[in-house]
Amino acid sequence: MRTNNFKILFTLSFTVFINTFSFAQDIPRQERKIDRKVIEPVSRDTLVVSNDSLNTKEISEKTQDSTLTDSIKPKKDFLEHTVNYHAEDYSKFNQKEHKLYLYNQAKIVYGDMNITAGDITIDYVKNTVYAKGITDSIGGYTQKPVFTQGSNVVEPDSILFNTKSKKALIYNSKTEQGEGTVISEITKKENDSVYFVKGAKYTTAEDLEDPDYYIKLRKAKIVPGKKIVTGFANIFIYDVPTPVGLPFGFFPQSEKQTSGVIIPTFGEQDDRGYFLQNGGYYFAVSDYIDLTLLGDYYTNGSYALRLESNYAKRYRYRGNFGFRYENLITSERGFPDYANSTIYNLRWSHSQDAKANPSSRFSASVNLGSSQYYQISNNQVNVSNRLNNTLSSSVSYSKTFQGEPQVNYSVTATHTQNSQTEEINMTLPTLQGSVGRMYPFASKSGSKKGIIQNINLQYNLRAENRIVTTDSLFFKKEMFDDAKAGFQHTIPLTTNFKLFKYFSVSAGTSYNEYWTFKTVNKYYDPVTEEEVDETVNGFDSYRTYNFNTSMGTTVYGMFNFEKEGQDRKIKAIRHVMRPSVSYNINPAFDQYYDTYEVIDADGNTTADVEYSRFDNTIFGAPNKTFSSAVGLSLSNNFEAKVRDKDSTATEAKKVVLLNNLNFSTSYNVAGDSLKWSPVRMSGGTQLFKDQLSINFGATLDPYALDNNNKRVDKFNIDNGGSLFRLTSGNLTASWALSNKGRSAAEEGLTDKNLEENLRGGGRDDDLFGVSEDFATHTMQDPDDESKDEEPEQFYHHKIPWSLRLAYAINYSNSQRQNEISSHSLMFSGDIQLTDKWTIGASSGYDFKNLGFTPTQLRFERDLLSWRMNFSWTPFGDYKSWNFFIGIKSSILKDLKYEKRRQQDLRL
Numbered sequence: 001m002r003t004n005n006f007k008i009l010f011t012l013s014f015t016v017f018i019n020t021f022s023f024a025q026d027i028p029r030q031e032r033k034i035d036r037k038v039i040e041p042v043s044r045d046t047l048v049v050s051n052d053s054l055n056t057k058e059i060s061e062k063t064q065d066s067t068l069t070d071s072i073k074p075k076k077d078f079l080e081h082t083v084n085y086h087a088e089d090y091s092k093f094n095q096k097e098h099k100l101y102l103y104n105q106a107k108i109v110y111g112d113m114n115i116t117a118g119d120i121t122i123d124y125v126k127n128t129v130y131a132k133g134i135t136d137s138i139g140g141y142t143q144k145p146v147f148t149q150g151s152n153v154v155e156p157d158s159i160l161f162n163t164k165s166k167k168a169l170i171y172n173s174k175t176e177q178g179e180g181t182v183i184s185e186i187t188k189k190e191n192d193s194v195y196f197v198k199g200a201k202y203t204t205a206e207d208l209e210d211p212d213y214y215i216k217l218r219k220a221k222i223v224p225g226k227k228i229v230t231g232f233a234n235i236f237i238y239d240v241p242t243p244v245g246l247p248f249g250f251f252p253q254s255e256k257q258t259s260g261v262i263i264p265t266f267g268e269q270d271d272r273g274y275f276l277q278n279g280g281y282y283f284a285v286s287d288y289i290d291l292t293l294l295g296d297y298y299t300n301g302s303y304a305l306r307l308e309s310n311y312a313k314r315y316r317y318r319g320n321f322g323f324r325y326e327n328l329i330t331s332e333r334g335f336p337d338y339a340n341s342t343i344y345n346l347r348w349s350h351s352q353d354a355k356a357n358p359s360s361r362f363s364a365s366v367n368l369g370s371s372q373y374y375q376i377s378n379n380q381v382n383v384s385n386r387l388n389n390t391l392s393s394s395v396s397y398s399k400t401f402q403g404e405p406q407v408n409y410s411v412t413a414t415h416t417q418n419s420q421t422e423e424i425n426m427t428l429p430t431l432q433g434s435v436g437r438m439y440p441f442a443s444k445s446g447s448k449k450g451i452i453q454n455i456n457l458q459y460n461l462r463a464e465n466r467i468v469t470t471d472s473l474f475f476k477k478e479m480f481d482d483a484k485a486g487f488q489h490t491i492p493l494t495t496n497f498k499l500f501k502y503f504s505v506s507a508g509t510s511y512n513e514y515w516t517f518k519t520v521n522k523y524y525d526p527v528t529e530e531e532v533d534e535t536v537n538g539f540d541s542y543r544t545y546n547f548n549t550s551m552g553t554t555v556y557g558m559f560n561f562e563k564e565g566q567d568r569k570i571k572a573i574r575h576v577m578r579p580s581v582s583y584n585i586n587p588a589f590d591q592y593y594d595t596y597e598v599i600d601a602d603g604n605t606t607a608d609v610e611y612s613r614f615d616n617t618i619f620g621a622p623n624k625t626f627s628s629a630v631g632l633s634l635s636n637n638f639e640a641k642v643r644d645k646d647s648t649a650t651e652a653k654k655v656v657l658l659n660n661l662n663f664s665t666s667y668n669v670a671g672d673s674l675k676w677s678p679v680r681m682s683g684g685t686q687l688f689k690d691q692l693s694i695n696f697g698a699t700l701d702p703y704a705l706d707n708n709n710k711r712v713d714k715f716n717i718d719n720g721g722s723l724f725r726l727t728s729g730n731l732t733a734s735w736a737l738s739n740k741g742r743s744a745a746e747e748g749l750t751d752k753n754l755e756e757n758l759r760g761g762g763r764d765d766d767l768f769g770v771s772e773d774f775a776t777h778t779m780q781d782p783d784d785e786s787k788d789e790e791p792e793q794f795y796h797h798k799i800p801w802s803l804r805l806a807y808a809i810n811y812s813n814s815q816r817q818n819e820i821s822s823h824s825l826m827f828s829g830d831i832q833l834t835d836k837w838t839i840g841a842s843s844g845y846d847f848k849n850l851g852f853t854p855t856q857l858r859f860e861r862d863l864l865s866w867r868m869n870f871s872w873t874p875f876g877d878y879k880s881w882n883f884f885i886g887i888k889s890s891i892l893k894d895l896k897y898e899k900r901r902q903q904d905l906r907l
Contacts, residue, residue: 118143155564
């Protein structure tokens, strides 16, 4: 209907069109700005141009009846969509050539096609659009075309587009395809989804005018958003060809996660021969989870398998899971140094978003496996874990029920493993529940006052199943043979009140009940002349209770140094003391104890042995000895008021001298000797704007030693010594220095290195070095922190650096040994020599053994589109080095070179 209307109005419309452009040519240049025009789709013989001032609707309605009687079949539109165009300087139509010319900031919108350029020519006879830039003597070639169709963007020097066939010739284009860019002199656009290029370059470099590397695509087919298929292709580095190439190539360009093969790393080891490492397959399971399967193979028969998975759901949870298994063969069968060992490691980390469910929470941090995994694994160098003798795991779920009172419960499974002794302790599981505090005598309105209203009680439950086993019995049924299980019920009853206005007093009692399912029966067997421990299966329980009270207050003191008319730097020192006294009574529960006689061969009783049937149970035996003890403690805090360097400041500046200085001891009233316990002192402070943290402690014993270096019931001062005898002391200090700011010095590790360290079960600092996990290199995308940074024109003379120091010294003198038990200094740091070069080191010195601790040197170079790093442990038991260079982009990360020398084999 619409086309027939336009056919009848051909004469009128075409005349308006010609007059419009003829009139525009007579207008001065500065007044010829055309804001917007629309070319409507018409028949091939007709062209209608309308603007905001031209309304063809009324004319169409008047001629509607006559078009209905037209017997001529209309031809197909030569324009299938409305053409919107715009130009800053002029829009000119040549009726002889049937061409429309747009100049300066020209724009054409045709369906899903969008072209912007300095100069655009539309040929409505040939159905073509030709776009190019503008050349002038000042700016050169400017306003280059930008061709957009759907999500595909092409930036050529010029483009010729056919609106009917949708084909195009694109000259000197730069097209983003996934993470890379295709640079082509001539590109043939076959249709909306297929491009053909010849002599093109594919690169992920940022500088497209002079890319540092590219892959030469001699003939290639591009399907935007899906794939690039090419014939012979090889790498060029700064236009220098390399022999690294393939007879054909396939580059996936999907914007979604896709599965694919992971190319392995090859190399050689002296003890295991040639190898292929970290080859496998990546599975894009869904948008929320992925799976990576990797494997290693060595020509001497060794092999390894790895499973890695990451998962995340926004605002709900995120985590990762990894399992590694290695079967390592050393030397050859029949040789004396032949060895075959199997190791494994299981890691799982899960964290829940705090907003996901405020009343329940699930978390997991698991790191368990063979005790020697980090020492002999072939696929990682984790110095921090080699020096850490403990592996630990925890999986927990907690739930809170709001109300009065509040009810909480949690279920936790834990695991600790000593890699030296190969002992494993597990709780499978631990159940803890509690009912919140209840105030039975509190008033229904207002605050709680007095000793009666503050009386409160609660209920706590702990159920535990504890397993102690060894590395060799792990995951075997024997590990459950000596498992211990039990329940602990606790009901504390407490209250608090004020005494003499300035003293806070609290008092309470606690009732405890313990359930167990295994007890012991001990007796002496005169036949074998041995003491026998007999396990008794069955439910049993015991009950205990205790009393406690404490009283404390706070005392403030101010020492003023500034006198009237004087302006001293230190104005005053403020001293805060918090003394407290406590009294505890623990009754004796000897009703749970029995005795048996030890009889010699003559039938005489040589000894009476006392024991409890609850010995070796999960919560131990009840207290046998009555205890009545008074505890004394004193905490101190020192602050100074100093003159502020800022002359405009109206108040003095506060400076912390000592965060805390604490003393504590106790006196056992019911004891028959050695009633005083040692005095324990601890303190700490922070200096230099909190960059230096110092903590110290000491133990002071008031009693003397005899000739056998055992404590005797005689004060040290009465034995010719001082008031106290220093038995132990310790001092630790950590200092973070940096010219990049305090936070940079404290963090130490970059986010990438920190994640690698924690994923491998390592530390959250680099004092013991940075973890080198070769499998992680394959699976993770390297960070490109400098991607959005613009390079500086001139070199900046300031070199960023950071240094972290950790100092520790321990003193022992419990038996007159008077020795420094440990004395070491650990340090790590990094220097950014330039924007691209970074070097770092981690080491330390043992002043007691006079030797360096494990040392790691690190070098990293940002090569624009590539990254290169080198880590080196130059000496020690774990002497090794690793070199890596590869492309940053994840799509080409298999283009890499890696060479390493692992630590010497030590049997």
